Every structure is written in structure tokens, then in C-alpha cells.
Amino acid sequence: MRTRPELLSPAGSLDKLKIAVLYGADAVYCGGQKFGLRMASDNFTNEELKEGVVFAHSHGSKVYVVLNGFLHDEDLETLPEFLKLLEEIKVDAVIVSDLGTIETVKSNCKVPIHLSTQASCLNVESAKLWKSKGVERVVLGREVTLTDAKEIKEKAEIEVEVFIHGSMCMAYSGNCTISNYTQGRDSNRGGCAHSCRFEYSIDYAEGENSKSTFMSSKDLEGVALLPEFVAAGVDSIKVEGRMKGPHYAGTITKIYADALRELEVNEKLSPESLAYYDSELLKVTHRDYSSGSLSHAAGEESIYSEREHDDKEYEVSGVVADVVANEFILLEVRHAFFVGDELELMPFVGKSQKFRAKTVLNFINETREKTKPGELVKLPWVPGAEKLNLVRRRLV
Amino acid sequence: MSPILYLSDSVDLKKFTNGEFIIEPSALSRFGKLDLKKTNLLSKEAKENGHKVYLEWDILMVEKDFIKSVEFFKQIDLKNIDAIRVQDPGAINWCLENTTHDLHLNLETGNHNYLGIKSWLEKGKSRISRIVLSIEWSKSQLEELLPRLSCPVEFLGMGRILLFYTPRYLLNVGLSNRESTLEVGDTGHWLEAAGQSEESPHKGFPLLENRHGTFMFLPSDHCLLDYLKDLKEVGISYLRLDNRFMSKELLESVLEQVKAPSIEGFQRVKEISEARLIRGFYNTNKSDVLFKKLKNHRIQRRDENYLGQILDVNKKNYLAIKLKNPKKTLSLGDNLCLQTPDGKTKYLTVNWLKDCAGNDKDQASGEDLVFVNHVGGVSVRASVYFSHE
Numbered sequence: 120m121r122t123r124p125e126l127l128s129p130a131g132s133l134d135k136l137k138i139a140v141l142y143g144a145d146a147v148y149c150g151g152q153k154f155g156l157r158m159a160s161d162n163f164t165n166e167e168l169k170e171g172v173v174f175a176h177s178h179g180s181k182v183y184v185v186l187n188g189f190l191h192d193e194d195l196e197t198l199p200e201f202l203k204l205l206e207e208i209k210v211d212a213v214i215v216s217d218l219g220t221i222e223t224v225k226s227n228c229k230v231p232i233h234l235s236t237q238a239s240c241l242n243v244e245s246a247k248l249w250k251s252k253g254v255e256r257v258v259l260g261r262e263v264t265l266t267d268a269k270e271i272k273e274k275a276e277i278e279v280e281v282f283i284h285g286s287m288c289m290a291y292s293g294n295c296t297i298s299n300y301t302q303g304r305d306s307n308r309g310g311c312a313h314s315c316r317f318e319y320s321i322d323y324a325e326g327e328n329s330k331s332t333f334m335s336s337k338d339l340e341g342v343a344l345l346p347e348f349v350a351a352g353v354d355s356i357k358v359e360g361r362m363k364g365p366h367y368a369g370t371i372t373k374i375y376a377d378a379l380r381e382l383e384v385n386e387k388l389s390p391e392s393l394a395y396y397d398s399e400l401l402k403v404t405h406r407d408y409s410s411g412s413l414s415h416a417a418g419e420e421s422i423y424s425e426r427e428h429d430d431k432e433y434e435v436s437g438v439v440a441d442v443v444a445n446e447f448i449l450l451e452v453r454h455a456f457f458v459g460d461e462l463e464l465m466p467f468v469g470k471s472q473k474f475r476a477k478t479v480l481n482f483i484n485e486t487r488e489k490t491k492p493g494e495l496v497k498l499p500w501v502p503g504a505e506k507l508n509l510v511r512r513r514l515v
Numbered sequence: 516m517s518p519i520l521y522l523s524d525s526v527d528l529k530k531f532t533n534g535e536f537i538i539e540p541s542a543l544s545r546f547g548k549l550d551l552k553k554t555n556l557l558s559k560e561a562k563e564n565g566h567k568v569y570l571e572w573d574i575l576m577v578e579k580d581f582i583k584s585v586e587f588f589k590q591i592d593l594k595n596i597d598a599i600r601v602q603d604p605g606a607i608n609w610c611l612e613n614t615t616h617d618l619h620l621n622l623e624t625g626n627h628n629y630l631g632i633k634s635w636l637e638k639g640k641s642r643i644s645r646i647v648l649s650i651e652w653s654k655s656q657l658e659e660l661l662p663r664l665s666c667p668v669e670f671l672g673m674g675r676i677l678l679f680y681t682p683r684y685l686l687n688v689g690l691s692n693r694e695s696t697l698e699v700g701d702t703g704h705w706l707e708a709a710g711q712s713e714e715s716p717h718k719g720f721p722l723l724e725n726r727h728g729t730f731m732f733l734p735s736d737h738c739l740l741d742y743l744k745d746l747k748e749v750g751i752s753y754l755r756l757d758n759r760f761m762s763k764e765l766l767e768s769v770l771e772q773v774k775a776p777s778i779e780g781f782q783r784v785k786e787i788s789e790a791r792l793i794r795g796f797y798n799t800n801k802s803d804v805l806f807k808k809l810k811n812h813r814i815q816r817r818d819e820n821y822l823g824q825i826l827d828v829n830k831k832n833y834l835a836i837k838l839k840n841p842k843k844t845l846s847l848g849d850n851l852c853l854q855t856p857d858g859k860t861k862y863l864t865v866n867w868l869k870d871c872a873g874n875d876k877d878q879a880s881g882e883d884l885v886f887v888n889h890v891g892g893v894s895v896r897a898s899v900y901f902s903h904e
């Protein structure tokens with residue numbers, strides 16, 4: 120088989136970084152307190168970044184730090200200090216969106232530069248230009264097909280990273296300023312208010328009218344196309360979602376890691392495993408899935424015709440905080456559940472194990488009939504359980 | 516400041532002396548309507564009337580479209596073109612390597628700092644004769660930037676504000692009577708509408724779908740026609756007047772105002788304009804201020820005294836602390852300071868310390884999860900620090 124692409128997962132916080140790494144991410148991307156696009160996400164303090172890099176490296180994974188806001192002059196003033204820290208703690212690359220940031224990185228450190236999808240790099244000539252400016256890898260725009268990604272990689276002789284899963288901007292990345300003008304929040308410096316998800320009534324010049332979420336995109340899902348990613352020589356497959364929870368970070372990473380492992384042995388994904396991956400992907404909160412522009416330009420089937428909703432098949436009940444073998448697992452509860460509920464433990468590798476919460480005790484062994492988010496409870500021990508495993512519960 | 520207009524059949528070229536016009540072939544320009552023949556014809560006519568003609572190539576292109584665009588570009592009669600206006604970095608690179616024309620670099624998206632602009636100018640060397648800046652630059656930022664630039668700058672004086680650009684066709688889908696004679700994406704495909712949402716205070720966003728995808732504009736238009744002296748002083752060399760969406764009457768009063776600025780002239784422009792006129796970010800750009808408040812800074816770890824985070828609180832019984840600072844050891848008798856997400860500060864002396872299995876401990880470190888005696892008023896996610904009080 121061709122070289123296995125790197126699996127790059129989102130890490131919105133230190134906890135999520137650890138979960139993604141343990142569930143099989145070859146690399147994670149995260150943001151510091153400034154310079155990124157997800158200002159409402161927890162993001163990392165400098166100390167947490169240090170800890171995250173040590174943790175990831177000790178598990179053989181890389182860490183990329185996003186500096187992908189369209190930075191203004193005043194933002195660049197404090198960037199050199201942060202870059203020095205990133206170099207010192209041995210971050211593996213920075214992800215940037217504009218030339219000013221690239222120049223600042225080049226003159227302050229030797230950390231490799233990846234071009235963010237925000238820069239909408241869509242063609243060979245564009246990739247050549249960015250390469251001439253010192254970029255080692257381009258995160259291609261979501262409008263690029265896998266066939267084009269192959270061509271860009273080969274003709275521009277540059278590493279390419281392609282999104283495989285997650286929410287999508289309907290606009291060309293970096294080309295939406297709805298929030299800037301309607302909410303006073305710069306969407307290209309982390310203030311996007313997701314106005315594209317609103318329902319709009321549309322009055323056509325022809326006299327017709329309609330009401331729809333016409334600017335809302337379905338979520339990207341590309342597991343079935345994974346063999347094509349490999350065949351195209353894509354260097355890194357990227358999962359969107361730094362704002363999403365640990366269930367998302369763990370589950371999505373695990374599915375794509377499992378699928379990549381399968382492709383190391385076989386050329387194709389078997390219909391059975393594909394059905395399994397699909398069913399697992401449905402367990403995570405998502406809008407309807409679409410393959411976006413991976414095979415051909417996204418058409419009307421990629422428009423998400425519903426207002427946002429909260430229907431979900433599964434929710435994360437908690438994260439394993441500790442394990443006392445043969446006795447109990449200590450769960451940090453994220454969503455409430457009841458004593459007697461059937462739960463599923465998601466090991467880092469392999470299929471989930473169902474178990475029943477026959478007993479639910481707090482630290483001083485009092486029975487908890489109903490748990491509440493933000494408490495620690497002891498559950499019956501499950502063989503193979505490890506710290507930071509996710510435990511989830513079926514809702515429907 | 517020289518005004519620049521878009522060229523179309525409705526512009527009377529004879530009315531202008533040494534004018535500057537942008538020509539927009541439909542194949543290369545976001546809002547262009549001209550086919551090849553018309554592009555060549557109009558640019559020739561403009562040249563014959565003594566005007567300058569700039570070719571707009573501002574679409575963003577995936578590889579397949581890029582190849583088609585280059586094919587089209589090669590058929591244009593370039594002797595009637597004075598400069599090429601480019602935006603996609605691919606088009607910039609291609610033009611630098613395959614043409615000898617001057618380039619006007621459109622830096623309206625993603626270029627908000629001096630270093631980046633300087634780097635673009637270095638890339639283009641003497642070929643870049645003009646840069647087009649985003650209207651998100653405020654006056655004070657322009658005042659700092661422009662004296663440092665070696666290249667003349669163009670700024671939007673009046674016109675629509677583009678908010679959103681996607682290659683996907685989003686409007687056609689909502690029509691019951693879909694276009695039948697013209698395929699979506701065809702040269703003549705052009706669909707206009709207005710959108711509004713109950714979730715947005717703004718009403719009537721102009722929408723447009725054409726062969727290049729779907730565009731959304733702000734209902735208000737950008738207008739700096741009462742700041743012309745100011746713009747000149749700041750150092751703006753060229754003022755673009757986006758006449759593509761203007762009535763003839765409005766364009767006339769706009770040109771009059773540019774020629775001989777006056778309060779009355781500006782009032783007249785305001786009266787004729789169907790859209791409300793705004794100055795956007797010209798006076799100030801504080802679009803990064805609000806979202807800094809979206810985050811709770813109290814729960815972020817801050818200094819070397821940081822120990823970890825509260826994971827569980829059981830009233831009168833215990834607190835669970837997740838240790839997160841590998842350099843620190845927690846010992847019996849230590850004094851801790853706890854900072855809650857809602858801003859309270861509580862103090863605690865560690866009287867007992869246990870591991871998850873309930874075993875008594877004297878010390879804990881690394882990433883241990885430990886249980887200690889309770890103190891009132893503390894909630895989950897509180898940050899734990901060593902206290903020196």
C-alpha cells in the first residue's frame with residue numbers, strides 16, 4: 120500500500136488532546152490563548168501547551184499550533200514571544216493564514232509552517248506561490264477534489280492536508296465576513312457567529328419566495344473515500360472540530376484510526392467494516408453527512424435543510440478518571456445517567472464493550488440513583504478499562 | 516485621487532477624460548457579464564477614447580477552473596489592457612510567470628498587516644503597480660500603513676459590501692420553476708434575490724447567484740464620499756466607485772460629488788441611494804473586542820503556583836482534585852487557594868488526603884486524582900493554587 124496518511128485530530132483543550140492521542144491521532148492541532156480562530160474554545164495556556172506537547176510526543180504524536188486568524192498589525196506585535204515558546208517546547212508546526220504571519224514566523228523561529236485552509240489554497244499555482252514563501256504543507260480548501268489534491272501535491276511538490284470530517288463553512292474559507300458587519304465580531308479572528316446556519320426567507324427578483332437554511336452546509340464525512348485519500352498520496356487527513364466535546368474527539372479519531380489500520384493490511388475497506396464505521400459515525404452529534412467536494416464539486420445535496428437541532432443517538436456519560444483493577448472504574452460524569460442504565464466503554468482500540476451500571480457509588484460509597492454532570496462516581500469494573508476511555512450511553 | 520469605474524455598455528466613455536475602467540469578463544470576474552467578444556470590443560473602445568483599462572480576474576479557482584480560466588485569458592486581446600487585477604494567489608503566480616503586464620493586487624481578503632503586504636510586494640517586485648486594500652482597514656491603521664508602502668493604494672469609495680462567497684449554487688434550489696433553458700453555471704446564469712432572517716437584525720441582504728456561485732452582500736452600502744479630503748490626506752491614490760449596482764442617477768451624483776465635494780452633494784447621494792450608507796470600519800475597527808469576552812478566564816491556569824482543578828464537590832465530605840502540574844507535590848498540611856468559575860476565592864488547609872481507592876496518603880504528585888477535606892463555596896472546575904497566605 121501507499122504511504123499511510125497522518126490522522127490529524129482537533130484538540131480544543133488539554134483533555135481533548137489526550138483523548139485524541141490515545142484514540143489514535145498521529146497529530147493534533149490546538150490553539151493558544153490568542154492568534155487563532157476558535158476564541159470561544161477553551162484553548163491552551165502556555166503551561167497546557169507544554170504539557171500537551173510532552174504528552175503527545177511521548178505517545179509518538181505531533182502537535183501543530185494554529186495561528187490562523189487573519190492577524191492585524193497589533194496582533195503581530197506579541198507573536199514573536201509566543202513563537203519562541205512554541206519552538207522551545209518543540210511544537211511540530213504552526214498553521215498560519217496570511218503572509219505577515221508567515222514572515223513573522225520565519226524571522227523568529229524555525230518551526231515548520233503549514234498554510235491554513237483559511238487562505239483558500241485551491242490550485243497548483245497557488246500552492247507553488249505559498250511554497251516559494253516558505254510553506255511546507257498546504258491545508259487545501261474544502262472545495263478541492265481528491266483528484267486535484269493529487270495534482271497539487273505532485274506538481275507543486277508540497278505536502279497536502281485535506282479535510283475528511285466535520286463541519287464545513289459554506290463560504291470559501293476566509294471569504295465570509297457576515298459576523299464582522301452584522302455582529303461586530305471578526306469571523307476571521309475567531310468571532311464567527313454562524314449566521315450561515317440561520318433560516319432565511321428569500322424573495323427572488325422573479326417574484327417567488329421561499330424560506331430555508333440555504334447557506335447551511337451539511338457536515339463532511341469521508342470514511343468511504345479513505346482508500347482514495349491514500350491513493351491520491353494525501354499527507355494528512357484532517358478532522359474539524361476543536362469546539363466539539365470529548366466524545367467527538369475520541370470517537371471520530373478512533374473510527375478513522377481503525378480504518379487507516381485496516382488499509383495498512385487491505386487495499387479496500389470491507390463492506391462490513393464500512394458499515395461499522397458508518398454506524399459509529401452516526402453516534403456522534405452531527406448534521407446530515409455529505410462527501411462535500413471530495414469526489415466532485417459539492418452540489419445542492421450538500422445543503423443542510425434543517426435548522427440546528429440536538430437530536431443525537433448517543434451521548435458521552437463520562438470519561439474514565441481512574442481505574443482500580445477488579446474493583447471499579449471512577450467516572451467523571453459529563454451527562455447524567457441512572458443506576459441500572461446500560462453503558463458502553465470505548466477502549467482505545469477495538470470494539471466498544473457494553474456493561475450495566477448495576478451499582479453507582481460516590482467516593483464515600485453512597486449509592487447515587489441518578490448521577491449529575493461534574494461528579495465522580497464508581498462503576499463496576501470493566502476488563503481492559505483505561506484512564507481517559509470514554510463511556511457513552513445510547514439515547515434512542 | 517483618481518476614480519475608477521466598472522466598464523459596461525451603459526457607461527458613456529465619451530463623458531470621461533483619461534478615465535480608468537475595470538473590465539469584467541464573465542469567465543474571470545465574480546460579477547462579470549461580458550463574453551470574450553464583448554470584452555475585447557469594450558476594452559478597445561475604451562482605449563480608443565484615451566482611457567486606461569484594467570482586466571478583472573478576481574474569481575477563486577479550483578484546478579479545473581484555473582485551467583479553463585487560463586485558456587480564456589489567453590484569448591483576450593491584451594494590447595488593450597493596461598493592467599491585470601488578480602486575487603487568487605494562483606492567478607498572481609501565473610501572471611507573474613506568464614505575462615508582462617502590470618498587476619493590481621487585490622488584497623481585500625486576509626491581508627491586514629504591513630509585513631504581509633510588504634511580502635506580496637517583494638514577490639511581485641516592479642510588476643505590482645497598485646494594491647487594493649480591504650475596507651476593514653480603519654483610518655488610523657491606514658495612517659500607519661500607507662507611509663510605509665512603496666506602492667499606490669486603491670480603496671472602495673462607494674459600493675456594495677460583499678459578505679459571503681461560495682462556489683456552490685444555493686439560490687436556484689429554492690425556485691419551483693428551476694431554470695430550464697440556462698443550465699446553472701452557464702455564462703448567462705444570473706439570479707438575484709433578497710434574504711432576511713429573524714435571527715439577524717438586518718433586513719434585505721442582497722443575494723446573487725451566477726456561474727461562479729452564490730454571493731451575499733450587506734443591505735447597507737459602503738460610502739466614504741464625505742471623507743474624500745481625509746482619504747487623500749491619508750494617502751489613498753485611487754478611489755473605486757462600484758457602479759455595477761448603482762442606478763444611472765446615483766452614479767451621476769456620485770461622480771459629481773467626487774469631482775466637487777460638498778455637504779449638499781453628499782446629501783444628494785444619500786437621498787438617491789436605495790441602500791442605507793455606512794462607513795463600515797473606517798472610523799474604528801474593534802471587531803476583535805467582543806469575542807474576547809466569550810471565554811471564562813477565571814478557570815484558566817495562570818502561574819507557577821497552579822496545582823490542578825476541582826473535579827468533584829461533595830458537601831461537607833470531600834473535594835476531588837485532579838493534579839495537573841507535574842512540577843508540584845501536594846502534601847498534608849498544605850494551604851490551598853481555590854478560585855471558582857464565578858469569581859470567588861476560597862482557602863483550604865489539607866487535613867486529609869486519599870487516593871481513589873480510599874487509601875490515606877501523605878503526598879500526591881504528577882497527574883494523580885486525590886480527595887481532600889471539603890470547604891464550602893467551591894464548585895467543580897475551580898482552579899487550585901498553592902496559597903502563601
Ligand code: SF4
Nearest residue numbers: 288289295311314315
Ligand atoms: S458564518 Fe458560516 S460560512 Fe461564515 S465563517 Fe461562519 S461558519 Fe463559515
